Amino acid sequence: MSFLADNLLNPPLLFFILGMAAVLVKSDLELPQPFPKILSLYLLFAIGFKGGVELSHSGVTPRIAMVLGAAVMMALVVPVYSFFLLRGRVGVDNAAAIAATYGSISAVTFITAGAFLNATGIGYSGYLVAAMALMESPAIVVGVLLYRMARRERSAAEKTDWPALLRDSFFNGSVFLLTGSLLIGAATGEKGWEAVSPLTDGLFKGVLCLFLLDMGIVAARRLGVIRKAGLFLAGFSVGVPLVNAALAIGLSRLMGLDRGDALMFTVLCASASYIAVPAAMRLAVPKANPSYYVTMALALTFPFNVLVGIPICFAVISRLWG
Amino acid sequence: MSFLADNLLNPPLLFFILGMAAVLVKSDLELPQPFPKILSLYLLFAIGFKGGVELSHSGVTPRIAMVLGAAVMMALVVPVYSFFLLRGRVGVDNAAAIAATYGSISAVTFITAGAFLNATGIGYSGYLVAAMALMESPAIVVGVLLYRMARRERSAAEKTDWPALLRDSFFNGSVFLLTGSLLIGAATGEKGWEAVSPLTDGLFKGVLCLFLLDMGIVAARRLGVIRKAGLFLAGFSVGVPLVNAALAIGLSRLMGLDRGDALMFTVLCASASYIAVPAAMRLAVPKANPSYYVTMALALTFPFNVLVGIPICFAVISRLWG
């Protein structure tokens, strides 16, 4: 279990725990709004730009296209099986919202995994950032489709505003900034990188510490609501990411990814969205209860992944890859 | 036209376009307030400090004094001719406000031109930052003077609060911070520079990307209002900067500036203010319509200058200077 302890000596992780501790001891520590939103925009900008610059070196090879395809496939499959697992227990609305949540991804989990890898001296390829951008939206559409199909018979009156939904899914602020930065990074390459890297690279880890401090505060505050979700959903929040991780590790092996890329691909599949998806669900499935799906993603799956999931996946991958 | 395409491979410019695109596709991307204001304070602080440090090296030579004089002269002349061009068309109030807008300068246009120059491997002298600081306020005073003269006969009741106006013109936040940073940079020289340059120099281009992303969003949102302004004002927004640029290029040649300095001087003359001037005009000429003058400066002249004006001016200067 030493890899778990190692993970905990990472400054970003320790700041996450510090944030949780602040709530526990009822400290009034908080990062005033809109500072957390700004940090989150910064992280998307930085990770997108970097990924784009690396893509400009590698180009899009058939191997890369295959991985991107696999990523989108996972983003489509996960919400389907999740939905059928859930609908009997929590109703169609919540099932659709939770399914979308787990099909989509969490950029901060990805970034934290990158920092973890980095600390072990391993890197990962830039196209995985493209995979992340591609995985963010489709699960939302699948979730809403499943919801509409299950609802069809009942309410003809209630109608989904598809243009608005697609806009919210594909052009929502975080997806848009990530994709835009990726494209600009790819277009400007090494020259662009030189210009922005003191901001996007130099400060990255320090900013991640501050952001995870805030995530710790927000996650711990939400923990109080978890009892409402009940044991089944709590189990889901940990179990489904593990299943998805197992699938992803298998796929990575099949596709011949190296250890770093395999971990990052796995983390994408295992993570759950708490930024893009809730925003879309409010509109498309307004009766789904955000106290369920946001709390699960933010207060259970995210901490589980960053504290335990990432090092476990890495240990498994390291062992399998030999 | 390859210089136009080159300009577009600059990351800051691409982020400006990304911001416009976000509005176009109705993405909800936005930099939450007061982040844009903070970025703008940062840019003034950084550019001012740097200019001051360079001034501390060069000192104020007669040649520099001459250029500063020419800069102030342009800031006085441009609003006068603009006013008489405009008053028949849009009335005295709007004419005064627009005149002041085009006589004053836009720091972000200046900064973007600096980044453009930088990408071509050319620098510019620090005293041009002093020229910028000197050009920001006089046009405001001229605009209001012209307005008072034209109005004299009609309304004796309505009175300009000159102390407030002068305060708003010369001590308004952005002028004050720019000038103050310049003076502090000049006073502390190389030693001060060492202390602050990781912030003011290292991060500069990256921050400029984020700021132009916001400018793109704001400019595109304002574009909707442009129809109100009509064809005459739209033509003015592009034509007058070109005329001013031509004048400035001529003056630069006369004064024997080198290519980099000539471009920066030209950009000062060709740019229009959307921060300092509107703040002062609200008070002094409250009946002028900000939908006109702010929209023209922000949604037409600024994009025109950064996308097209700067590279064109540079091409012309490069050709003339041989």
Add this chain to the structure above:
Amino acid sequence: MSFLADNLLNPPLLFFILGMAAVLVKSDLELPQPFPKILSLYLLFAIGFKGGVELSHSGVTPRIAMVLGAAVMMALVVPVYSFFLLRGRVGVDNAAAIAATYGSISAVTFITAGAFLNATGIGYSGYLVAAMALMESPAIVVGVLLYRMARRERSAAEKTDWPALLRDSFFNGSVFLLTGSLLIGAATGEKGWEAVSPLTDGLFKGVLCLFLLDMGIVAARRLGVIRKAGLFLAGFSVGVPLVNAALAIGLSRLMGLDRGDALMFTVLCASASYIAVPAAMRLAVPKANPSYYVTMALALTFPFNVLVGIPICFAVISRLWG
């Protein structure tokens, strides 16, 4: 007096003066909220992390333990003598609040002293950051204890909510972040430092400039309220820090601190809190008037210390230490 002039050529100091000047000339310059709070969180994070990393090198030696003990002792003694000095003049409530204010510390004064030292080429030891963290809270508790003792006879009804008070004293946001960053810095050592130092070290001085600019604005705005405080309290705001500084210099000599550490220890004792203490006093001694204690700390003691106190103390220490 050349050391005073030298101090004034420090960029952070000059920005403090620029902020005061902005208020004087009625400029509308301001750093929009919550930017100043963010800068202040950044400074605590950076200084705490750095101190922790250095502590991870030195460990806690008996000598360090002794200095930490002396620091806490000063934080307990200063409010006691201050209280008895004050209660006859300003009543029990205000006396308690002011006493706590002067027993506690101001992180920004400490940081400014660090930048001052740095400019003279001298460093200081990381454990002094721990001393700062330890001195922040005890004075609050002492102040409230004195208040309760003096009040006992009169109002049995009015009761102090001790759990809330202790929480506010020891877990208030700034204390918590400083201590947490210190511990994380100590835990992750050199490796953690590498990850975060571009943010925490590279940008430190530049950020300090911006923060002091805001402090200058806030302090100057508060200066208007100072007449209310009267001559006695104005004298107290300057005299008591000087007395505390003299005591601290003596103690430093006794404990054999080197020049840098002596200055920093002295500055801790001489500074007064305007962040942690007022927050706690509002609750515990709500009838104390913040126009007194906040104004004294922020608009008199802070400017006095950064402009005059630090260089004087350093001159005295340099002479005594020979």
Add this chain to the structure above:
Amino acid sequence: MESVKRVEIVTVAVERAALLAALERAGAPGYTVLRHAEGFGNRGHRGADELTDVFENVYVLVACTQDVAERIAAAVRPILNKFGGVCLISDAQSVRS
């Protein structure tokens, strides 16, 4: 002074644009918007401390005639039903030159 209706609406922040468009269609002569409102109601606590706007509210104030107020009420009701919130109508005097 002129008698007017004060209409106040609180609802989820993500519906801001839709709400304002509805107000303009209903003939509101103007409105004032305060963003970043927190709240509590049937749908639990809405914190304004999140990374997304989903848990944020918006507060809007409209001064208008009785007529327009009724049209606003009708326009706002489906939004409140779908997304939650409140709409209060009270009386006031408007100071005008």
Add this chain to the structure above:
Amino acid sequence: MESVKRVEIVTVAVERAALLAALERAGAPGYTVLRHAEGFGNRGHRGADELTDVFENVYVLVACTQDVAERIAAAVRPILNKFGGVCLISDAQSVRS
């Protein structure tokens, strides 16, 4: 439409959590909170431009029944006495489906 009481409270920001808890205990069916209010009153100017929250206020709006409004008034009074601020009660019509 249903007749309700509008209760508005302004007090110091550091008491926000305590105030909201008191409102919930008094039976408020909901409330809306606007932070970062500045102000002026018996305790002088409160600027919201400080480095601490001590000089900041919070504004809270509650729509409720007459009954609950009275209980809120009783719950809020000691807070106002200790920390300052105001509490206003007025009449409104609530638009509900």
Add this chain to the structure above:
Amino acid sequence: MESVKRVEIVTVAVERAALLAALERAGAPGYTVLRHAEGFGNRGHRGADELTDVFENVYVLVACTQDVAERIAAAVRPILNKFGGVCLISDAQSVRS
């Protein structure tokens, strides 16, 4: 409980200082200020998303006597005429100890 007038004013943010000074001169016993208000009115949309404060509004609430309310109305009118905005006066009960 005491009957008071609630005076609400919305105008351009750049006039904040002048407005507050006018309120104090008119005898307002206190006021509460909410900055960063957006809005719409005769002068179009005012976005609060700009780089300058020019397109931002400020909201001010005053609880006062009828008398003071009238003096405030008189003091505010020229500001509204010059810079735009609204001023609403309504009735409320003030909870005081």
